[in-house]
Amino acid sequence: MTQASRRALFKNAANLLIGAGLGTVTCAQAEQPEQKSWDETYDIVVIGSGFAGLAAAIEARQAGASVIVLEKMRTPGGNSIINGGILAAPGCPQQKAHGIQDSPELLAQDMLKAGLYLNDPAKVKFIADRALENYNWCVNELGVEFHPTAIGQEGGHSVPRYVRTMNGSGSAYVQKELEKLKSLGVEVRLRSYVEHIVRDPKTQVVEGVQIRQGYRFPKAESGKPVSIRAKKAVILCYGGFGADVAYRTMYDPRLKAEFQTTNQPGATGELWRETAAIGCVQIQQDWVQCGPWCNPKEKGMGLSVVFNQSGGAEFGVWVDSTGRRFVNELANRKVRADAIFALHDRGLKAYAICDQNGVDHVTDLQAKCVPYLMGIGAVEKFDTIDALAAAYAMDPDTLKATIAQVNDAVASGKDPLFGRYMNKEFKSMNRGPWYICECTPKVHHTMGGLLTTPEGRVLDIRTSKPIEGLWAAGEATGGVHGAVRLGSCATLDCLVMGRTVGKAAAS
């Protein structure tokens, strides 16, 4: 066929569309040709094998649907499997054991406040209301092992309310989810890169996906093309774009390549681009959270977060290079990361400091944490405050005055300088030796994403109505955390919304 006759035939098709009453010819989504045949068919195709995707697959299968989970990397679990394993659980037994008063309402209030009220209050309430039930599901349905008494407080939370897995990692959930799916006969297909989401040109329904099977990240042309039909739904749980410098700098130009990330390398934006291009609404992508508690001597998240957040924040103090406090050590992540950026602009650095009591709390959480961090030089130990100050070129009197001020706050239960919540188990800092660890921000979590209905249907940019056959949950979505996600709330969101969407899409 000649080029000219090809063009003629194409024009005929275009005219035909107009004649068929399909509206004007430039509507981008309206002119995708139909997918004519499929290599495979399932009721539900889930994209992504993190907390949300696996939870969606479990519920969808339990509701009777045939399900496949697609994962582009060669191992399952995405960022979830390298997550710290903490989970907000207001009302859990661990809280009760410590006599901590909490409620779903207080959790929702904390999430909205941190989110600068950019979150959807209905979604926040939905998730907070299901937090305790979700904890129980993890224990009873999945068999996740939690520390039986430990309860922790992330920045921005009014009270300590997170439980943690015994292995101190999100892998404790992922492994149990994978076991459950195996017992349910659901395949989690690795090295399956989704190239396109097929949206029917006439009906506007999402019908399936085109993948490259046997894909080798990050080689675009690797693997072979396979098309998979989703009779009921495609569920998007593809996570965030924290590791994608080109994508993230479009929305926040500060987050350049020299900035590290806590994410696994596969946290890239190709499906963010694809869903935008097929007409999904994407919101709030400029809200990219940087974890303020990393250390430049580690790659990725590392273990410094345990020291900097627990011993060095709940039971210690954050100071700048002059030995002065500069932020509420339990403020939300954005406040603390922005405060550290501002220090760097002035040529200063940020450090977490605690005494042996603080390190004992760290050791209680992860026994090998401090020895490991000392081994790589991230944490340093000194017999006296003077020795520590000398090693970091701080004025010793300034640093001592700072520590005295924190100890006053411990005694009074009130922090006049920054209004920090004073942990009742914090006994003041006076027992050497002394420990110090630098805090640097790394790109951690993308709050924005697909705009969905409260039950998880993805909305169309032309109509603001749900796209038939397309659902989403987890970090791929926006509107749950608003401007700032609180620690221990991502796992909660992913599990609750993953399950909700899996159930609803299968019904």
Added chain:
Amino acid sequence: MTQASRRALFKNAANLLIGAGLGTVTCAQAEQPEQKSWDETYDIVVIGSGFAGLAAAIEARQAGASVIVLEKMRTPGGNSIINGGILAAPGCPQQKAHGIQDSPELLAQDMLKAGLYLNDPAKVKFIADRALENYNWCVNELGVEFHPTAIGQEGGHSVPRYVRTMNGSGSAYVQKELEKLKSLGVEVRLRSYVEHIVRDPKTQVVEGVQIRQGYRFPKAESGKPVSIRAKKAVILCYGGFGADVAYRTMYDPRLKAEFQTTNQPGATGELWRETAAIGCVQIQQDWVQCGPWCNPKEKGMGLSVVFNQSGGAEFGVWVDSTGRRFVNELANRKVRADAIFALHDRGLKAYAICDQNGVDHVTDLQAKCVPYLMGIGAVEKFDTIDALAAAYAMDPDTLKATIAQVNDAVASGKDPLFGRYMNKEFKSMNRGPWYICECTPKVHHTMGGLLTTPEGRVLDIRTSKPIEGLWAAGEATGGVHGAVRLGSCATLDCLVMGRTVGKAAAS
């Protein structure tokens, strides 16, 4: 033709596309049929007749291109024509007459700081560097009449640096731009609603637009279809979406219908949806600025802004219902609007108060402003502070203490409470009568929008590369103002970037 045979032909066309090596069949933009014929042809089609669109059209025509400007409303000028007419002009004669030190660097620094560094530093520098030249262009090329000595300071600016038009309105620019276009023989076609932007399916080039001519806002089906080819470029200057409740609440759920707007009713989001659907990158749409200085007794922007910003802020004080200051009266708009939202959450309101000296400054700006505002009950006048306090149920001693504190700040030149810049012409508040006006936020400006290259080419969401034939300037774009736009910088951005894009697209 039967339904079945239509479908068969469509499938053939689809297969043909695959055969033609056009990649996988689901790429949304790739399958738009070609536009086969055009009703009209120009080198450049400009969408929108505000500051930016008109400036782009002037430069494009002066560069030798044939140009048409399309405006959906029945009058030209969009929000620009109801804008307050102020323009940032560091280094202008008015500043020199007042002995104010300023520079493009200081302006850029203020814009980046207010923008929380979400703006593109290169774009900010580009605009700030051209601010003085832009002022001179307005004077010499357009013949805009500015107040010869008045220089003002909007919130977030380090120094007074805005000039104002003699008529106190953006219409002073728009009318001169329209006159210039008339003299250049360029048509500004009203009631021309752009339904679609035509992007060629194979070349991916933007080739023109499909409009409804004779459109009657807001009737979607009014007018007749006309297609207009743009041989060189379509320039998008369609402004913001402040008046579009359905669109704006997708990105910021707080901005519901009960919220008023300062915008004209045509500031709606249909072309924001259209450009997203044809594959343009849209960024930072959740940053929607609310003007903190409106009054609920006026519709739209009104004139209360003149009182609340000049007499009541530069030369007065903002207090809450208890008579206490609650914010830096010259903080940026977001800080002030958020502070008022927080007051409302606590059941309090916000008021601007000044004495006769303050009102004299207002009168100097707009002679009839205060009598008008008193006539509609927005401003009230009292002989004494006690009478004012009694009428607004404030404790008079608290209010007097607040005023005394401000007068101390005037005397020392330093505001210990909020760090406000103290205007050198502020002589303290002690000359009755006393004036008061409530301040309420209204949706004012959308900071986000199309992501462009520094010269104004629109980027594609799949590739992050410029879309051939598509340019943008003004409020339709994102990345210039970042998180928070400073007052007097939108006009600057629109004129500088409108002119830049018009010149470049025509060349």
